[in-house]
Amino acid sequence: MFAAGTTSSLQYQRRRxxxxxxxxxxxxxxxxxxxxxxxxxxKASELERAEGRAEFYRTTLESALDRLEHxxxxxxxxxxxxRGLTDPDSRDALNRRLADFASRAxxxxxxxxxxxxxxxxxxxxxxxVNFIGENYSFRPYFQTAKSGQRGxxxxxxxxxxxxxxxxxxxxRNLAGKIIGxxxxxxxxxxxxxxxxxxxxxxxxxxxxxxxxLASQPDWHxxxxxxxxxxxxxxxxxxxxxxxxxxxxxxxxxxxxxxIDFAGERHIGVRVxxxxxxxxxxxxxxxxxxxxxxxxxVFLAAISVALLAILFIFWRSERLRRALxxxxxxxxxxxxxxxxxxxxxxxxAKTQKELEKSSRMAALGQLAASVTHELxxxxxxxxxxxAIEEMGATQKPDSLATRLSSLVRRMENITxxxxxxxxxxxxxxxxxxxxxxxxNAVGLVRHDVQAxxxxxxxxxxxxxxxxxxxxxxxxxxxxxxxxxxxxxxxxVDAPRIEIGWTLELGQVVIFVxxxxxxxxxxxxxxxxxxFRTDKPSGEGMGLGLAISASIVKEHAGELFAEDNDHGxxxxxxxxxxxxxxxxxxxx
Ligand code: ADP
Numbered sequence: 001m002f003a004a005g006t007t008s009s010l011q012y013q014r015r016r017x018x019x020x021x022x023x024x025x026x027x028x029x030x031x032x033x034x035x036x037x038x039x040x041x042x043k044a045s046e047l048e049r050a051e052g053r054a055e056f057y058r059t060t061l062e063s064a065l066d067r068l069e070h071x072x073x074x075x076x077x078x079x080x081x082x083r084g085l086t087d088p089d090s091r092d093a094l095n096r097r098l099a100d101f102a103s104r105a106x107x108x109x110x111x112x113x114x115x116x117x118x119x120x121x122x123x124x125x126x127x128x129v130n131f132i133g134e135n136y137s138f139r140p141y142f143q144t145a146k147s148g149q150r151g152x153x154x155x156x157x158x159x160x161x162x163x164x165x166x167x168x169x170x171x172r173n174l175a176g177k178i179i180g181x182x183x184x185x186x187x188x189x190x191x192x193x194x195x196x197x198x199x200x201x202x203x204x205x206x207x208x209x210x211x212x213l214a215s216q217p218d219w220h221x222x223x224x225x226x227x228x229x230x231x232x233x234x235x236x237x238x239x240x241x242x243x244x245x246x247x248x249x250x251x252x253x254x255x256x257x258x259i260d261f262a263g264e265r266h267i268g269v270r271v272x273x274x275x276x277x278x279x280x281x282x283x284x285x286x287x288x289x290x291x292x293x294x295x296x297v298f299l300a301a302i303s304v305a306l307l308a309i310l311f312i313f314w315r316s317e318r319l320r321r322a323l324x325x326x327x328x329x330x331x332x333x334x335x336x337x338x339x340x341x342x343x344x345x346x347x348a349k350t351q352k353e354l355e356k357s358s359r360m361a362a363l364g365q366l367a368a369s370v371t372h373e374l375x376x377x378x379x380x381x382x383x384x385x386a387i388e389e390m391g392a393t394q395k396p397d398s399l400a401t402r403l404s405s406l407v408r409r410m411e412n413i414t415x416x417x418x419x420x421x422x423x424x425x426x427x428x429x430x431x432x433x434x435x436x437x438x439n440a441v442g443l444v445r446h447d448v449q450a451x452x453x454x455x456x457x458x459x460x461x462x463x464x465x466x467x468x469x470x471x472x473x474x475x476x477x478x479x480x481x482x483x484x485x486x487x488x489x490x491v492d493a494p495r496i497e498i499g500w501t502l503e504l505g506q507v508v509i510f511v512x513x514x515x516x517x518x519x520x521x522x523x524x525x526x527x528x529x530f531r532t533d534k535p536s537g538e539g540m541g542l543g544l545a546i547s548a549s550i551v552k553e554h555a556g557e558l559f560a561e562d563n564d565h566g567x568x569x570x571x572x573x574x575x576x577x578x579x580x581x582x583x584x585x586x
Contacts (some may be wrong), residue, residue, distance in 0.1 A: 027304070031297050038296035042289045043267055047257060050269045054282035057195070057202050058271050061213070064191050065165055065275050068107055068184055072169040073150070075101055076182040081112055082173050084121045085180040095125040095132075108164055108187040112171065114180045117142055134159050136183070138239060141168040145181040152276065154212050156221075156242040162187060163212070163220070188213055201266075203281040204273065208235065210246060212278065222249040259283060360549070363529055367417035374414055381407050413540065430577050431470035433500050433507055434463025439470075440477035441498065447485055451494065458499025464507045465577040468554040476550045479543040480511040480570045486534065487515025487568065507574050514567035523560040 075081060075098070084094030094112065102110040102123035109131060111122035117137025124130040136142050136158065144151030145168035153166045168183040195202050195215035204213040208231060209224035221244040227235075235241060252260040259266045261283060268283035385407065388400045437459040448455050466473070481498065488494035491514055500509045518526070525531060527548040532541030544558070551558045556574035563569055 031300065034300050035293050035297045038293040039286075039289055042292050043286070046284055046289060047267060047269060050267065050282050050284055051271075053200065054202075054269045054271045054280055057282060058273055058280045060191065060194075061188075061204065061280065062274055064188060065186065065273075068105055068186055069150075069152075069167055069275075071101070071105055071107065071110070072167055072182045072184045075110060076169045076171045081121075081171055081182060082179065084112055085114055085171060086173070088120075091121045094121040095123070098123040099125065107184055108162075109185040110182070111185075112180055112182050113137075113142060115146060115178070117181075120180070129160055131159055138237070139166065139168075140238060141166045141183060142181055144168065145170045145183070146178065148178060151181075151183075153240070154206070154276070155238070155240040156244065157185070158239050158242070161242060162189075164188070192217065201283045201285075203283070205279050205281065207277045210235075210241065211249065219249060221245075222247055224249060224251050224253075258286075359529070360545075371414045371418045374410070378407060378410055378414065417540075417542075428468050429470075430465045430467050431473070432461075432463045433466050433509065434459035434461045436466075436470055436474050437463070437477060437498055437500065437509070440474045440481055443474075443478050444481045444485060447482075448496070451485065451489075453485065453488060453494040453496055456495070456497040456499070458497070458501075463500065464502065466507060466554065466574055467577045468574075469550075472550045473554060476547040476572065477509070477511070479547045480572075483543060483570070484511055484513035484515065484568075487517075488513050489515070491515055502576075505576070505579055507576050509572040509574070510569055511571075512563060512567065512569040514563070514565075517562045517566060518560060518568050523558060526560060527558065 078097070080090065080094050080097050083090045098110045098112070098121055100123075102108070107123070109122060109124050111119050111124075111131045113119050113136060117135045117139075119131040119134045119136065122131040125132055139151075139153060139155065139158075141151030141153035144153075148170050151166070151168040153168075154163070155166060156163045164185040164187045166183055166185050168181050170178040171180040171182050173179050192213055192215070195213075196217070198215065200215060202213075202215040203211050203219060203224075205224055206212050208227055210227070211219050211222050211224070214220055221241050223246055226248050227246060232246065235246070250262050254260055254265075257267050257269065259268050265286045266283040267286055267289070268281055270279045270281045272279055381403070385400050385404050389404070437457060441455065441457055445455075477498070481496065484496045488496065493514075495514045497512045498510070500507055502508070523544075527544040528541075529545040530541040531544075534541075548558045551572055551574070554574050556572055559571040559573070561569055561571075
């Protein structure tokens with residue numbers, strides 16, 4: 001039994017643990033799903049924003065590159081340029097002219113090279129570091145322009161060591177023959193400074209994935225992908241990036257729009273730059289997105305916690321209500337049980353009383369017929385004896401005298417029986433309890449004196465008023481006194497006490513004696529008709545039955561108990577006519 005209980009409780013605990021683990025797992029999975037959903041939503045909106053920004057930066061870059069794109073072509077048409085190429089004496093004038101153009105157009109430098117790549121005139125001729133006398137034949141833009149095309153090229157300045165965007169055009173003489181090249185250098189420092197100030201991450205890469213421009217200057221000339229040795233050699237020959245090492249950037253593309261950059265996850269977009277084979281990369285760290293997604297998870301967790309608290313509160317409230325209801329049911333049940341018990345008790349009492357009253361009714365019928373049948377012969381006997389006594393002298397032990405005493409005893413017996421045959425007398429009137437006691441004592445005084453009994457009467461006058469039939473009530477007191485007299489029959493110093501007091505608003509009449517006591521009998525037994533310990537002819541056992549009946553007529557009760565020091569006390573409890581103050585009896 002015990003083992004079975006332990007096993008089932010162990011199973012229950014295991015099941016509970018499993019349920020808790022499953023709940024935790026499901027919750028964790030839900031949070032992960034919420035995180036992933038929130039992250040991808042934020043990522044999508046961030047990507048959309050990034051596309052807009054990338055587009056914006058691409059436009060600013062293109063306009064910076066295109067702004068002066070036609071300047072070399074236009075200036076190349078100037079006869080002063082052709083002249084400068086053919087006549088060395090006119091080069092000073094050309095220098096000034098180029099400087100004027102460059103400053104008006106806000107260009108870094110504007111310079112003219114002969115077909116060998118030697119710079120013959122330059123706008124920066126007056127600066128300590130200028131292009132005059134430098135040979136740029138190695139530059140692709142020179143070669144392209146020399147071949148008659150517009151050359152465009154981004155490179156670190158071979159002379160100035162400053163990066164810039166070069167645009168070159170061929171210079172033709174009047175016959176249309178290419179006699180030189182005119183080139184323009186645009187510096188993009190301002191653009192880069194503006195990008196840097198924005199705090200956003202922008203990178204421009206060329207076909208070799210070398211970063212030509214970036215919002216962060218230290219990213220310049222790093223590569224997104226490693227470059228082969230061969231290609232590196234080519235680049236060196238073009239002197240495009242001077243002595244830069246062209247080291248790879250800490251950049252790993254995770255997928256189309258995610259990059260691991262400098263140990264941090266980024267999302268990014270790339271757009272091609274129109275005028276150059278470049279790509280513009282706009283990247284954003286996902287840290288912010290992760291924070292936002294975590295915040296959503298946090299909100300979800302708080303909601304779940306709140307819901308859980310609400311659920312627990314709702315359940316405990318329900319439990320409390322159920323408990324309260326069951327407690328009330330229990331109370332109601334207990335009350336019903338009590339009521340039922342009381343009803344059963346009352347029923348039993350009623351039944352007992354019914355049995356008793358039916359017995360009394362039967363007794364009444366019997367008593368009526370006996371007293372009726374005996375009445376006639378007894379009165380005839382009394383008459384005959386009277387006639388007999390009239391003629392003869394009175395002797396105390398004559399037959400007539402003895403017969404007369406026997407007849408009297410028989411009449412006493414029939415008188416007792418007649419009580420049961422008579423219907424109850426309804427006339428009730430107030431009477432004084434002390435007087436009733438005095439009257440009853442008067443009726444037994446003869447016997448008391450004859451038997452030398454010490455009788456104490458405690459009946460202060462005037463006594464309490466009781467409503468009822470005084471004669472019948474006196475009969476009760478006489479019965480109790482007679483029983484007491486019988487009880488003290490063989491006792492040394494026989495003593496009887498009669499009197500009344502007030503207790504809890506009730507009149508309490510007591511008859512106490514120092515006789516043989518009740519011998520363990522209860523009042524219920526004693527007041528049964530015909531229950532007596534007296535020899536035949538001395539008592540019929542009707543005294544207490546009659547007394548109880550009369551007491552009941554007076555709305556009272558009869559009690560009996562043994563005294564602590566021998567003898568018995570009979571008590572009659574009756575309500576007084578008017579409520580009394582206990583002190584009034586003192
Ligand atoms: P009876 O007096 O004819 O015997 P009762 O009904 O008056 O009939 O009394 C019934 C019995 O109660 C008595 O026989 C007696 O045993 C007992 N009894 C009554 N009064 C006392 C008393 N004061 N002391 C002891 N026993 C008593």
